[in-house]
Amino acid sequence: MPRYGDIEYERWAKGGFLLGLSLLAFGAGGEILGNAFVGSLPAWEHTLFTASEGVGILVGLVSPLLFGIALPLTE
Numbered sequence: 001m002p003r004y005g006d007i008e009y010e011r012w013a014k015g016g017f018l019l020g021l022s023l024l025a026f027g028a029g030g031e032i033l034g035n036a037f038v039g040s041l042p043a044w045e046h047t048l049f050t051a052s053e054g055v056g057i058l059v060g061l062v063s064p065l066l067f068g069i070a071l072p073l074t075e
Contacts, residue, residue: 009067016063023056 030049034041 007071009072013064013066013068016067017060020056020058020060020063023052023059025056027052027054027056 027049030045030052031041034045034049
């Protein structure tokens with residue numbers, strides 16, 4: 001019996017990468033489109049979009065490493 005149950009590592013790795021990619025696209029798109037259509041954005045929106053980009057990059061890089069490499073090796 002597997003140590004962590006019946007986890008589909010490839011599904012979690014792909015899903016985590018796509019979540020990170022979508023967060024990155026949301027942050028970058030929000031900054032670009034917000035400044036293009038609205039003009040000057042409030043500070044909280046700049047913070048939201050910048051944090052979304054950072055978390056998106058982090059999630060997009062860590063998820064495949066964790067679910068694609070590290071956890072399958074520990075089984």
